[in-house]
Amino acid sequence: MPVAEAMSSPFPLDKQCTVREAEAFKLVLAAAEDSSGDFVIDGSAVERIDTAGLQLLLGFAARLKLTERRLVWQGVSPALRQGAAQLGLADALGLAEAA
Amino acid sequence: MSVTEKTVDVNSPRQVLTFSLGEESYGIDILQVQEIRGWSPVTHIPQSPEHVLGVLNLRGSIVPIVDLRTRFNLAADFTPLTVIIVISVRTESGRKECGLVVDSVSDVVDLDASQLRPAPALNGSATAGVIEGLATLDDRMLNLLHIDDLVGNELSSRAA
Amino acid sequence: MSLDLDQFHATFFEESFEALDSMEAALLRLDVGTPDAETINTIFRVAHSIKGGAGMFGFNDIASFTHTLETLLDELRAGRMTVTVQISDGLLQSVDVLRAMMQATQKGQPFDPVNANALQTMFKDLVAAGSAPAAEDDLEALFDSLSNAANAENERKLAAATATPRWHIRFRALPELLNRGNDPLRMFEELAMLGTLEVRCDLSRMPSFDEIDPAVCYLAWELELETGAKRDAIDSVFEWAEGDCELEIRRMDPPAPEAPAPVPAPVVAASPVAAAPAPAPETPAPAAAPAPAAVSVPATPAAPAPAAPAPDAPRAAVNESNSIRVAIEKIDELLNTVGEIVITQSMLSQLAARFEGVHADRLRSGLAQLEGNIRELQESVMRVRMLPVGSVFSRFPRLVRDVSNRLGKQIRLQITGEQTELDKTVLEKIGDPLVHLVRNSIDHGIEMPDARVAAGKPAEGTVHLNAFHKGGAITLEVSDDGKGLDRTKLFAKAVEKGLIDPNAQLTDDQIHDLIFLPGFSTAATTTDLSGRGVGMDVVRRNIKELGGNIELKTELGKGTKFSITLPLTLAIVDGQSVAVGNETYIVPLVTIIESLQLKPGAASQLVGHGEVFSFRGDYLPVIRLHEMFGVPARREELHEGLIMVVEGDGKRAGLFIDELLGQQQVVIKSMETNYARIDGVGGATILGEGTVALILDVPGLIRLAAERQVRKVA
Numbered sequence: 001m002p003v004a005e006a007m008s009s010p011f012p013l014d015k016q017c018t019v020r021e022a023e024a025f026k027l028v029l030a031a032a033e034d035s036s037g038d039f040v041i042d043g044s045a046v047e048r049i050d051t052a053g054l055q056l057l058l059g060f061a062a063r064l065k066l067t068e069r070r071l072v073w074q075g076v077s078p079a080l081r082q083g084a085a086q087l088g089l090a091d092a093l094g095l096a097e098a099a
Numbered sequence: 100m101s102v103t104e105k106t107v108d109v110n111s112p113r114q115v116l117t118f119s120l121g122e123e124s125y126g127i128d129i130l131q132v133q134e135i136r137g138w139s140p141v142t143h144i145p146q147s148p149e150h151v152l153g154v155l156n157l158r159g160s161i162v163p164i165v166d167l168r169t170r171f172n173l174a175a176d177f178t179p180l181t182v183i184i185v186i187s188v189r190t191e192s193g194r195k196e197c198g199l200v201v202d203s204v205s206d207v208v209d210l211d212a213s214q215l216r217p218a219p220a221l222n223g224s225a226t227a228g229v230i231e232g233l234a235t236l237d238d239r240m241l242n243l244l245h246i247d248d249l250v251g252n253e254l255s256s257r258a259a
Numbered sequence: 260m261s262l263d264l265d266q267f268h269a270t271f272f273e274e275s276f277e278a279l280d281s282m283e284a285a286l287l288r289l290d291v292g293t294p295d296a297e298t299i300n301t302i303f304r305v306a307h308s309i310k311g312g313a314g315m316f317g318f319n320d321i322a323s324f325t326h327t328l329e330t331l332l333d334e335l336r337a338g339r340m341t342v343t344v345q346i347s348d349g350l351l352q353s354v355d356v357l358r359a360m361m362q363a364t365q366k367g368q369p370f371d372p373v374n375a376n377a378l379q380t381m382f383k384d385l386v387a388a389g390s391a392p393a394a395e396d397d398l399e400a401l402f403d404s405l406s407n408a409a410n411a412e413n414e415r416k417l418a419a420a421t422a423t424p425r426w427h428i429r430f431r432a433l434p435e436l437l438n439r440g441n442d443p444l445r446m447f448e449e450l451a452m453l454g455t456l457e458v459r460c461d462l463s464r465m466p467s468f469d470e471i472d473p474a475v476c477y478l479a480w481e482l483e484l485e486t487g488a489k490r491d492a493i494d495s496v497f498e499w500a501e502g503d504c505e506l507e508i509r510r511m512d513p514p515a516p517e518a519p520a521p522v523p524a525p526v527v528a529a530s531p532v533a534a535a536p537a538p539a540p541e542t543p544a545p546a547a548a549p550a551p552a553a554v555s556v557p558a559t560p561a562a563p564a565p566a567a568p569a570p571d572a573p574r575a576a577v578n579e580s581n582s583i584r585v586a587i588e589k590i591d592e593l594l595n596t597v598g599e600i601v602i603t604q605s606m607l608s609q610l611a612a613r614f615e616g617v618h619a620d621r622l623r624s625g626l627a628q629l630e631g632n633i634r635e636l637q638e639s640v641m642r643v644r645m646l647p648v649g650s651v652f653s654r655f656p657r658l659v660r661d662v663s664n665r666l667g668k669q670i671r672l673q674i675t676g677e678q679t680e681l682d683k684t685v686l687e688k689i690g691d692p693l694v695h696l697v698r699n700s701i702d703h704g705i706e707m708p709d710a711r712v713a714a715g716k717p718a719e720g721t722v723h724l725n726a727f728h729k730g731g732a733i734t735l736e737v738s739d740d741g742k743g744l745d746r747t748k749l750f751a752k753a754v755e756k757g758l759i760d761p762n763a764q765l766t767d768d769q770i771h772d773l774i775f776l777p778g779f780s781t782a783a784t785t786t787d788l789s790g791r792g793v794g795m796d797v798v799r800r801n802i803k804e805l806g807g808n809i810e811l812k813t814e815l816g817k818g819t820k821f822s823i824t825l826p827l828t829l830a831i832v833d834g835q836s837v838a839v840g841n842e843t844y845i846v847p848l849v850t851i852i853e854s855l856q857l858k859p860g861a862a863s864q865l866v867g868h869g870e871v872f873s874f875r876g877d878y879l880p881v882i883r884l885h886e887m888f889g890v891p892a893r894r895e896e897l898h899e900g901l902i903m904v905v906e907g908d909g910k911r912a913g914l915f916i917d918e919l920l921g922q923q924q925v926v927i928k929s930m931e932t933n934y935a936r937i938d939g940v941g942g943a944t945i946l947g948e949g950t951v952a953l954i955l956d957v958p959g960l961i962r963l964a965a966e967r968q969v970r971k972v973a
Contacts, residue, residue: 019437022473030469051432051443051476055465058478063468086447088458088480142951143842144930145888145937154934156945163934195933 010042010074017046017053017080025053029060039064044075049083054093061093070094112212117205117241118184121173125242126234129207133185133196138177155198157185164198165250178202189247197250208241210234215243267440271312272365276358278305280653283354286347287656294335294342302350303332309357315445315499321360324375328353331382346385351657353378423454426484426493429507431461432476436503443476449496454486483511587683590644597633597640598926604633605947642680648726648735649677651690655697659722662701669708669719670701676726681733685805685825689735692798692809696737696821697722699795704741704819714816716740729824732807738820744813746770752779771811775799777909800909803849832927834944834954836920837903840890843952844916845925845944850957852904852911854919859898869968870897872913874904882964883915887939893917907958914960927954939963 011032017025039060061071071094084090115126141153141164150169154161164183169175180203188195218230231245282305285298310325328350334340356375363370428450432443450456461479471477484493490508497506608630611623652674663670681689705711705720712718725736746767753759753773765773773779777796802809807825834845855874862872862881870881881902885892894900894917902913925944930937930953941956 019442019474026471026473050445051478052437052473054444055476055478056471056473058462059465059468059471062462062465083444086451086458087444087478088460092460092462140950142943142953143888143890144934144953145890145939147937154930154943154951156949156951161928161930161933161943161945161951197933 010040012042013046013080015045015047017049017057019050019052022052022056026056029056038070038072040072040074042075043073043080044077046077046080049080051087054083054087054089057093058089112209114207115210115241115243116184116207117236118182118201118203119205120168120171120202123242124205124236124239125167125201125244126208126210127184127186127244127246131186131188131246133187135204136183136185136198138181138183138200152200155183157196157198160196162196162198164200166200168200168202170249176202186246186250188250199250208236210236210241210243218242268316268365271316272361275309275312275361278308279354279357279361281305283351283657284653286351286354287660289342289347291342291344291347296336299332299336299342303329303336306332311495311498314449315440318364320370320372320375321357321364324353324357324360324379327379327382331386334386340385349378349381423485423487425511426486427507427509427511428482428484428493429479429505430482430497431479431505433503433505434475436500437474437476439499439503441500441503443478443480446496446500447480447482450482450484450493453488453492453496454484456485457483479505585643587644590640593640594644595928597637598928599945600633601637601926602945602947602949604629606949609947641682644683645680646683646686647677648679648681648686648733649674651686651693652677652724652726654690654694655724658694658697659701662698663705666701667707668701668705670705671719671721673721673723674725675723679726679728679733681726681825685807688801688805689823689825692801692823693724693735693737695795695798697724700737700739700741700819704739704743706742714742732824732826735823735825736820737823738818740818743815743817743819744771744774744811745815749773771813774811775809796909832925832954833922834925835903835922836946836952837914837916838893838918838920839884839888839916840893842888842890843920843946843950844884845952845954846903846905846914847941847954847957848922850905850907850955852906854901854903856900857898857902859896862897867968869964872897872902874911874913877911879904880912880961880964880968881915882912882960885915887960887964887967905957905961907956907961910958910961912961912964914955925952925954 014021014025057071064071073095076095081090081095084093084095090096114129116129116132117124117126119125136157139155141155143153144151144163147153147163150166152164152166154163156162162185166175177200181200182204183198183200184204185196185198188197214234214236215232216234218233229245229249231243234241234243282302285301285305289295289298289302306325306328310322310329313319313321313325331340331346335342335346340346352374356378360370360375430443430446436443447456447458459481461481462477464477464479465471466477486493490510493508497504500506604626608623608626611619611626614622655674656672659670659672700722705722706714706716708718711720721740723736723738725738727734749770750759750765750773753776754761756779758773758776758779759765774795775798777794779794779796799809802823802825805825807823809821809823811819811821813819832845833848835848835851837844837846857872862870865871865878868878868880870883871878872881873879881897883892884890897915900915900917901919903916903919904911904913925946927942928944930940930943937953939956939960940953941959942954943951944954946952
């Protein structure tokens with residue numbers, strides 16, 4: 001992972017972010033983090049997401065906050081938006097202001 | 100899809116059962132050893148590889164018996180000291196028991212991770228791919244066997 | 260923690276198929292003229308339950324279809340619609356459709372929705388049209404239904420006028436929640452379908468990212484739901500999560516009505532994914548033990564909503580018997596262990612026979628007692644695997660009704676002995692042969708009503724299914740009072756097909772046996788019902804493979820009876836030990852025809868078949884077992900040993916063996932537990948002396964030998 005000032009390209013979310021993929025998802029998220037600015041994430045491809053997937057994103061966002069970084073959304077699919085809203089996590093994930 | 104259950108904690112010593120085949124010393128992880136038995140005649144299984152001698156009744160289970168000498172391309176040789184090490188192997192289709200015919204067993208030793216060196220890659224050798232590593236004990240060289248690889252394939256696939 | 264939804268899928272399918280069976284039985288019981296409320300309720304509960312499970316697993320087609328069913332059934336049970344013949348038939352067809360959908364989903368195959376869509380459309384139209392009775396021209400019923408509809412409308416308006424109740428819900432996930440296939444997101448989506456939902460998440464127990472276990476939910480929520488739905492609708496959303504969450508549902512005082520409250524959305528809402536998980540039968544997947552975690556669902560004063568009777572415990576399974584579900588592997592393990600005990604005990608007895616003295620006598624008598632105890636234990640454990648044959652018989656009322664209707668015959672099905680028990684595996688495999696026999700009776704046995712009357716019989720024919728235990732085996736009978744088999748016709752047909760010699764002298768029984776010959780059919784034309792490729796020969800073969808036998812008795816003009824005898828269990832086989840070289844093999848007794856000794860020169864070589872010998876007018880191949888199995892031979896010449904004529908899969912062969920040893924009952928142990936499947940070998944057993952003997956798989960052996968011959972010629 002290149003250690004640049006800003007992320008070269010947004011981190012894409014898979015179309016399935018459910019409990020089945022959760023273990024792998026966690027590993028991938030952990031590996032994706034680099035020490036540059038805000039973490040840009042692209043959620044436009046998400047078709048199915050559930051509590052496990054959203055929880056991991058939540059945990060990840062919380063970790064970013066520890067280093068004063070934000071989770072920035074570039075692309076939010078309807079499934080992702082609805083799921084987050086339904087669990088009351090829209091604010092915590094920074095989706096409220098996302099386009 | 101192989102899942103190794105044992106967590107390799109690099110720092111704690113492993114206990115290894117040592118045995119000999121011909122001139123060489125070998126070892127296997129004691130956690131996989133179920134028991135050691137004397138030799139008894141086996142029931143032949145049709146269409147089996149040469150080193151699978153047959154099956155034995157082991158407290159009610161039908162257990163295949165593998166002659167390690169034959170498996171490692173040594174001539175078969177049965178002496179009064181010949182024993183069978185019964186091991187439990189993890190395969191794709193679950194846990195299986197298997198008996199290994201060896202010349203004799205020696206002692207159980209503690210093996211520290213630091214004592215283990217990687218095995219040289221000798222392709223084509225009968226022991227290729229099944230040696231986990233080499234260790235030096237006193238003045239003998241011990242070949243640590245990776246049992247799952249050694250017999251796992253033979254036990255889980257159809258007989259040849 | 261790893262997650263495997265497949266085991267929950269398996270349970271869902273298993274339970275759903277069972278539920279469909281009870282739905283079908285209920286539908287058959289339903290009297291269209293005076294429908295029983297409890298029966299309709301049963302059917303409703305089944306649809307509701309399947310819908311819930313299907314929705315949870317995302318089987319949207321099934322969920323949508325059962326949702327439509329549920330809507331219709333709700334109308335029926337509330338009395339807003341009446342049961343008509345059209346509806347009853349449609350519901351029966353729905354059972355078939357659902358079965359097909361589940362099977363397709365289970366196998367991951369696509370499903371042709373033509374029938375499902377047609378039924379769904381019909382049901383939706385019926386519901387929309389209200390209770391307009393299609394066939395009945397009953398004015399009174401019409402007026403009743405109209406006034407019911409009006410009442411329902413009034414109720415709805417009344418409910419809308421009063422302020423909508425608000426509920427406060429606290430939900431905290433416990434560690435196993437996600438692992439058991441639950442998902443708070445989906446549960447909240449369901450709640451949202453009941454009304455307006457506000458959600459606040461409590462993140463306080465989230466660990467650091469690295470410490471997160473992906474399969475554990477650390478979150479808790481406070482929810483407020485504004486809905487006119489009843490309390491049990493809210494409860495049922497969380498039903499599947501019981502034990503894996505902390506749950507508190509409290510009704511809040513309704514706020515002062517400001518804007519007209521939205522009409523509370525009844526469950527007849529649009530989305531097919533809206534699935535309220537249903538009354539689930541007792542236990543979850545066999546491997547999962549119910550978590551002992553606390554669930555607090557404080558009882559609040561029941562909502563004073565219009566006539567909402569407190570629901571009976573939604574957990575009550577339809578069948579309230581005192582039983583538990585056990586995975587069949589556990590029983591097989593138990594049987595295995597018991598089998599080993601039998602062997603050990605026999606080893607001990609053999610040893611004890613060699614000792615002398617007072618102690619030896621007491622030892623021997625103790626062991627004899629042990630042997631008795633063990634035999635009892637063995638029988639008890641074998642019984643655990645046994646299930647009443649009624650479960651197989653239960654599919655026949657529907658079959659008989661459908662087929663006899665289609666053929667224009669009047670047939671009554673009589674079932675007796677349905678409590679007789681049979682090993683589960685045998686039970687599963689006996690179904691198809693039974694179906695074939697019953698269809699035969701209906702198709703070829705029972706005559707058309709006028710033909711029967713002309714023969715002085717009642718217009719209605721009877722097919723009788725019976726089962727009973729006799730002499731350590733179980734007997735199943737399929738009998739009818741139809742026209743019986745005509746010996747002359749049978750004989751002529753067999754001659755015509757070249758199956759027997761026209762001059763052959765056969766006893767009556769032998770003539771009747773002809774129908775079991777491959778390629779035989781006595782019908783002038785084969786109807787699509789029973790003539791298609793499946794013959795009585797297949798039926799007999801299937802039964803033989805189960806270690807059983809089939810016979811028939813028939814009387815022209817009076818009827819036919821087929822008797823099937825089956826062993827009580829599959830794990831034990833009666834075997835003949837034979838010696839081949841230094842090895843002992845077991846040949847299952849049911850496969851043995853005869854053992855004989857050939858004269859020198861009796862066998863000859865036949866191109867493409869190898870060594871053959873003559874037996875009852877046929878040439879049978881010789882199978883040299885020592886060659887097949889790589890065992891050094893003790894005898895080389897055929898006439899020095901024995902030929903054991905065996906039969907498997909309709910083919911015969913002669914096994915060349917050295918000598919016959921004893922006969923005994925042996926416990927079958929699988930080679931695959933520790934090794935692998937071996938061609939020609941059907942398992943292994945441990946003999947009294949403690950050595951292992953392989954059990955021959957006769958059909959496989961014959962096939963193997965034939966293949967080897969082909970390879971030799973090639």
